[in-house]
Amino acid sequence: MPERAVVLLSGGLDSAAALAIARDRGLECHALSLDYGQRHRTELAAARRVAAALGAASHTLVPLDLRMFGGSALTDDIDVPKHRSGDEIADGIPVTYVPARNLVFLSLAVGHAEVVGARSIYLGVNAIDYSGYPDCRPEFVRSFEATANLATKAGVEGAGVSIIAPLMDLTKAEIIRQGVGLGVDFALTSSCYDPDEDGRACGACDSCVLRRQGFEAAGVPDPTRYR
Amino acid sequence: MPERAVVLLSGGLDSAAALAIARDRGLECHALSLDYGQRHRTELAAARRVAAALGAASHTLVPLDLRMFGGSALTDDIDVPKHRSGDEIADGIPVTYVPARNLVFLSLAVGHAEVVGARSIYLGVNAIDYSGYPDCRPEFVRSFEATANLATKAGVEGAGVSIIAPLMDLTKAEIIRQGVGLGVDFALTSSCYDPDEDGRACGACDSCVLRRQGFEAAGVPDPTRYR
Numbered sequence: 187m188p189e190r191a192v193v194l195l196s197g198g199l200d201s202a203a204a205l206a207i208a209r210d211r212g213l214e215c216h217a218l219s220l221d222y223g224q225r226h227r228t229e230l231a232a233a234r235r236v237a238a239a240l241g242a243a244s245h246t247l248v249p250l251d252l253r254m255f256g257g258s259a260l261t262d263d264i265d266v267p268k269h270r271s272g273d274e275i276a277d278g279i280p281v282t283y284v285p286a287r288n289l290v291f292l293s294l295a296v297g298h299a300e301v302v303g304a305r306s307i308y309l310g311v312n313a314i315d316y317s318g319y320p321d322c323r324p325e326f327v328r329s330f331e332a333t334a335n336l337a338t339k340a341g342v343e344g345a346g347v348s349i350i351a352p353l354m355d356l357t358k359a360e361i362i363r364q365g366v367g368l369g370v371d372f373a374l375t376s377s378c379y380d381p382d383e384d385g386r387a388c389g390a391c392d393s394c395v396l397r398r399q400g401f402e403a404a405g406v407p408d409p410t411r412y413r
Numbered sequence: 414m415p416e417r418a419v420v421l422l423s424g425g426l427d428s429a430a431a432l433a434i435a436r437d438r439g440l441e442c443h444a445l446s447l448d449y450g451q452r453h454r455t456e457l458a459a460a461r462r463v464a465a466a467l468g469a470a471s472h473t474l475v476p477l478d479l480r481m482f483g484g485s486a487l488t489d490d491i492d493v494p495k496h497r498s499g500d501e502i503a504d505g506i507p508v509t510y511v512p513a514r515n516l517v518f519l520s521l522a523v524g525h526a527e528v529v530g531a532r533s534i535y536l537g538v539n540a541i542d543y544s545g546y547p548d549c550r551p552e553f554v555r556s557f558e559a560t561a562n563l564a565t566k567a568g569v570e571g572a573g574v575s576i577i578a579p580l581m582d583l584t585k586a587e588i589i590r591q592g593v594g595l596g597v598d599f600a601l602t603s604s605c606y607d608p609d610e611d612g613r614a615c616g617a618c619d620s621c622v623l624r625r626q627g628f629e630a631a632g633v634p635d636p637t638r639y640r
Contacts, residue, residue, distance in 0.1 A: 248477075248478075249476075249478070250475075250477050251475075251476070252524065285523070285524035285525075285527040285528055285565065285566070286520055286521070286523040286524035286527060286561070286564055286565055287524070288564060289520040289523060289524070289560070289561065289564040289565070290517070290520040290521055290524060292520075293513055293516040293517040293519075293520040294513070294517055296512070296513040296516060297479065297512040297513035297514070297516070297517060298512075300512040300513060301512055320563065320564060320565060320566060320568065320569040321563075321564040321565070323563070325563055326560070326563040326564050329556075329559055329560040329563050330560050330564070332556055332560075333516070333553070333556040333557050333559075333560040334513070334516065336547065336548075336550070336552055336553040336556050337513060337515060337516040337547060337548040337553050337557070338512065338513055338516070338547060338548070339512070339547060341547065342547040
C-alpha cells in the first residue's frame, strides 16, 4: 500500500507543482483546500480541476470563513495592490496577508493527516519569489512541524508527521519548469488575487506579476487567461 | 486603554476560570468559541452565558465543522466512555480526542489576536487532572507560542503574542476554588461530553467524573444539573 500524504491545494501554480512532486514520489495524495471567504474564489474551482488532473486519491474542501476576522485585502474590501515591481513586492508584509493563514491551514492538515493516516503534509510555499509573508519562511515550517508532533496522538504515540515544502528553495521559473516536467497543466491553475467573474486574471496584482515573470524566465509559454 | 487578550472559551469549567483570571489581571477580554460539530453543543450556549456574565468585550463564534475529518467520539457516532476511574482516565489518549483540536483552535486565536490587537491568548488547559490529551501539555503550549510568533506579522514586526495557560499546574479543585474566588458562577458552565437535550450532564463521562471529583475535593457544592 502506498504511503499517504496530505497536500494543501490552493488551486494556484505552486500548490499544483507540490502535488505533482508528491505524486511523483509515489505517494497517495489527499488534497485539502480551504474555502475561507477569499475574494479570488475561482481558485477553488481550479483546485478541483488540478486535484482531478493529477490523480489525487481524495479532495476535501473545508469551509472556514476567515472574513469574520477581517484584516486582509484578500477577504475584505481593501484594494488589492496592482502593478508593483518585484522589489516593491519583496519589501515588507503586504495588505494581502491573511492573519495566521498558513498556521490555520497547516493545523487543519495535521488533523486530516492523522485521520487518513498520512505521514507527510506537502505545501507549496517558497522563500524565493514570494510575497513577503512570514508564514512562508523555512523557520516557520520547521517550527510548525515540531509543534504539530507535540500536539497529536500520531506525534506522541507514533512516527508523527513531516511537513514538506518541496518548493522552498526554488525560483518561480524553476517551479514552472519542474511542474511542466511532471506533466502539470498550468492552464488549470489560478493565481490571481483579483480575477473577474469568468476567472480571468488581472495581470497586475503581486501574484500575477510573479507568475508572469516566472513563465518568462522559464521560457515557457504563459497559459494564463488574462482579461 | 487596557491591554487586550483573546480567551478561548469552550463553555466548560476550565475556560470560564481562565476568562475570570484574565479579567482579574485587568485585560480587555475577547472570547472565541468554536462550533466544530461537537455532540455536546450545549456548551456553546454555556459559552455565551459565561462570556456575558464575566464581561467579555466581545464573543466570536467560529463555525468550523471538524466532523468531515471524523475520528473522535466527540464528533462521530462513537460511544463516549462512561464510569471510568481517575486512573483509567489518566491512562493513554481516549477516543474523545479530536485530532489536532487545540492546534487548530489556537491557530484561529492567533489570527483573531492579530486583528483585534491582543498581546496574549488565554486557554484553560491543564496538565493535572486532564484527560490524556497531548495538546494540553506545557511543552505543546510553549512550542506553539514560538511557532505562532514565526508565522505572523505581529510576531515578525511587533511584540508578538504570548500563550497563557493559567491553569496548567492546578488541580481541578484548585481551579474551582480560584474561580469561585473570582466570582465565577459554575452553574453557567457545561463540561459533559454527552448531555441530554436539556443540557443536563450524564455524570459518567470522563469530563463529568473529573468535574464532580473536583467539586468534592474543593469542598464546594456541585451546581451541575445532572439527569
